[in-house]
Amino acid sequence: MAMECSKCDQPAVMHAAYSGAHLCETHFRESVERRIRKRIRTDDLLPSSATPEEPVTWVIGLSGGKDSTVLTHVLAETFEADPRVELVxxxxxxxxAGYRDESLEVARELVADLDVEHVTVEYESEYGVRMDQVADAxxxxxxxxAYCGVFRRDVLSRYADDLDADVLLTGHNLDDEAETALMNFLEGDVAQMAKHYDASLGPFPERREEPAFVPRAKPLRDIPEKEIALYAHLFDVPSHIAECPHSTESFRGDIQDLMLSLEETHPGTRHSILAGYEDLAAMAADRYRGETTSELTxxxxxxxxxxxxxxxKCEILDSLAD
Ligand code: SF4
Ligand code: ZN
Incomplete structure (x- = not known):
């Protein structure tokens, strides 16, 4: 027999071992959306200075994978009618080949139904070269x-600036964040923790003062990957499932296996890794402040x-031209 929801008498569609809760479709939906709204509040993404005359612009990184489509879907549903927020x-x-055309088709399908501006940027028109050619050469x-990351950061910072973004939101979920935290621990890279903190957290109105820096936010970082997949499935949010053929993150794969097995025997491990990491990263950021940010010219x-x-980026483009 199916379990009942912990909050009502409907059948449960999920069980969260880390909290002990069984939730029905309605209460599961509420729970996901509540956690997202809470992150938006605690990260102060909609400051009181935002008004219909001077809205904030949220630029959402939309790849077409489930994390980014669920994020876009929930933000659009929640803020589409709010004149204080512009969504791009x-x-x-x-x-x-065989990867991005398909996922961007899903991205277009998603935004077609939403009141969200959609901008697509191609490496080929920006840099005259496709990632497949770069990987070959x-x-x-x-x-x-390593190449792709340099290009991506360049695109994101230039377009975030062009689009007048107040913040750049990405779909990283709890599993992604706990994995990254554990990788930084295991690599002993405290300075990297400080950078991670500086780039993704902290009071956002102040950050706006620094030129050439758009703050990042990850409103899904309290939500396990499995719950995002379930949300997409239950509420028909289109998503593309495939792995990039160039992906070679073997360390992350090992960490992923380790974390999932820990989570199985010790539910709540991902949440505690992330909570501890956020505290430590804040301390690291204090410790390294001034040291990590060298003069930019x-x-x-x-x-x-x-x-x-x-x-x-220019060094890479030169090396490709040789
Ligand atoms: Fe680029 Fe693929 Fe690597 Fe992602 S996995 S950074 S898309 S090459
Ligand atoms: Zn340059």
């Missing part, structure tokens, strides 16, 4: 993701802020 979805087409002898080729003479 930003998709990146890296040029990866590999002039600097690096993993494909414009790249002599493209003008992007960089610590050296030329930025990493």
């Amino acid at each position: 979805a930003l998709s990146i087409h890296e040029g990866i 590999d002039p600097l002898d690096m993993a494909p993701c 414009p790249c002599s080729t493209c003008g992007s802020p960089t610590t050296g003479d030329r930025c990493r």
Whole structure:
């Protein structure tokens, strides 16, 4: 016999071992949306200075995978009618055959029903090269993701600026965040924790003062991946499921296996890793403040802020031209 919801007498559609709750469809939906709204409040993404005359602009990274489609769907449902918020979805087409065309099709299908502006940026038109070609040529002898990450950061910061973003929201979930936390611990990289903290948390109105820096927010970071998948399934949020053919994150894979087995025997492990990590990262950020942010000057080729003479993106583009 099916379990009953812990809050009403409807049949439960899920059981959260970390809280002991069984929830029906209605209460599950409420629980997911409540956690997202709570993050928006605690991260102060909608400050009191936002008005219908001067709304805040939230740029949402939309890949078409379930995390980003659920995030876009919930934010649109909650804030579409709120004149204090402008929503823009930003998709990146890296040029990866058999992968990105399909996921961006899903992204377009999603926004077609929503009152959200949608901008798509292609590596090919930005840099004259597709990610598949970069991975093939590999002039600097690096993993494909190392090139791709430099291009992605460049696109995100330039377009966030163009679109006048107050904050850039991404769909990272609890599993992603707990994995990243554990990877930083295990690599002993405290400075990286400080950077992670500075980029993703902290009071956001102040951050707006710094040029060339758009703060990041991850409103799904309290929600386990499985619950996001269930939400997409139950409420017909379109999503594309596939792995990038260039992905080679073997360390993350190992951490993922470790974490899922810990979670199974000790429910709540992901939540406690993340809570502890956020505290530690805040302390690390205090400790390293001033040390990690070296002076930024414009790249002599493209003008992007960089610590050296030329930025990493321009170095990569040169190496590809050789
Ligand atoms: Fe780019 Fe790597 Fe992500 Fe593929 S897995 S889209 S190569 S960063
Ligand atoms: Zn440059």
